[in-house]
Amino acid sequence: MSAAPEAAEGGTAAKGGGRKKLLLLALPVVLGGAGAALWFTGILPGLLGLGPAPGSAGEGTPQAEAPPAPPAFFDMPEIITNLNAPGRRPVFVKLRSKLEITRADDAAAIQAAMPRVLDLFQTYLRETRPEELRGSAGTHRLREELIARANVAVAPPAGSTQRAPRITDVLFTEILIQ
Known part of the structure; x- marks a missing residue:
């Protein structure tokens, strides 16, 4: 048992x-x-102690920063140039755009660098084929390339202590390909 x-x-x-x-x-x-x-x-x-907890306003944390200033817009001159098209018939693009800049104070620096900006834009457009500009993907690629070139064009010379203007976007108001 x-x-x-x-x-x-x-x-x-x-x-x-x-x-x-x-x-x-x-x-x-x-x-x-x-x-x-x-x-x-x-x-x-x-x-x-690795960072502030959300919603906490402890003594060690800085006061809330002021909201960022609204962006400013700079009107670009109209650009009309030929594209890199095969064949004997030339293909042209007409481009009207605005540059979105972080501060309105940068407009004077951008205006001073405008010949360089236009040269870089036109040089890029002349090497672009018409089929590369088709559709939203083509427009997006064009925007990214122009932003990069505009920031290079407005950058101060090497060794300068001058603050560089920053271009955050290129807004197209008209793109016409003929």
């Missing part, structure tokens, strides 16, 4: 051992998930 109670105790011990294993496996997963949630919500870095 003593074998039956031992078997019953052994079955209970086996069930309890499975629960312990499950608890030991689930506990790190739950703790890791909670830690990740606290980290990515920004609560844990604030508690550890």
